[in-house]
């Protein structure tokens with residue numbers, strides 16, 4: 001989906017901090033001053049190594065956590081502080097999440113019909129049982145499952161089918177934003193592409209936006225319009241997918257990209273994996289200013305560092 005730069009962002013995250021107090025004298029700074037925007041109908045990929053704070057950002061946005069600091073605006077609503085009832089209701093329907101492990105996130109004792117229908121039940125989104133059943137059948141068809149699957153339990157599905165159920169559950173609420181946290185990582189490689197293509201088709205049809213959280217950069221490249229690179233809770237670089245892949249600026253981004261194997265054996269033979277060690281890099285993320293490079297591409301670093309990398 002191409003992003004209309006003139007349209008208003010669907011989600012604006014500004015200066016988000018998420019700290020966890022883990023003991024009397026120790027606090028984890030999981031997310032530190034993160035700002036980015038997601039436009040209606042686009043896919044924003046969030047990448048970074050394990051523990052960099054990707055899931056925490058997703059969970060703070062959907063308010064599974066109360067943000068320590070920062071502003072989150074979603075579809076014109078301020079959802080960062082105390083949320084009133086109307087906004088809370090809107091948030092619970094218009095923003096949905098798909099999880100990594102569908103087996104763990106789907107209630108094993110419920111039939112698929114009731115797993116998918118739960119959101120409809122809670123938010124009173126039908127008038128008759130027949131209307132509920134109709135909505136469930138339609139959504140099952142949309143994710144490539146059959147009507148009779150509605151009567152089955154989660155363990156009676158394959159991993160790929162189960163993730164389709166997870167997508168159907170999110171989709172039935174007709175959300176404006178879906179947060180997909182490593183939603184294909186647990187699947188077979190052959191099934192990953194199927195599910196990602198299904199997500200793309202659904203986006204074309206419904207215009208939903210995705211926050212796509214993943215390790216696998218090649219999949220992120222394939223699905224994302226724009227990408228944010230996260231390291232140690234800091235968003236180091238963000239830009240269009242092309243900008244990040246063709247013209248990465250931050251040394252950490254360069255090292256991430258250099259780790260991707262090339263499909264062409266000649267290129268792969270000459271690939272040099274760049275190492276990056278924060279401790280010896282001499283870079284202080286906390287001193288960072290956001291340097292605007294082009295339209296949307298920015299890098300977090302000091303003036304000196306910026307000059308050094310871009311010379």
Ligand SMILES: Nc1ncnc2c1ncn2[C@@H]1O[C@H](COP(=O)(O)OP(=O)(O)OP(=O)(O)O)[C@@H](O)[C@H]1O
Pocket residue numbers: 020022028029030048049050051052053054055056057
């Ligand atoms: N509820 C919590 N309490 C304490 N610390 C937490 C909590 N949630 C996350 N953290 C810490 O915050 C940091 C970021 O975790 P997070 O799960 O967001 O990383 P991630 O980028 O999603 O990693 P992965 O790729 O492994 O899923 C980690 O150091 C983690 O231990």
Ligand SMILES: [Mg+2]
Pocket residue numbers: 054055056181182
């Ligand atoms: Mg995670």
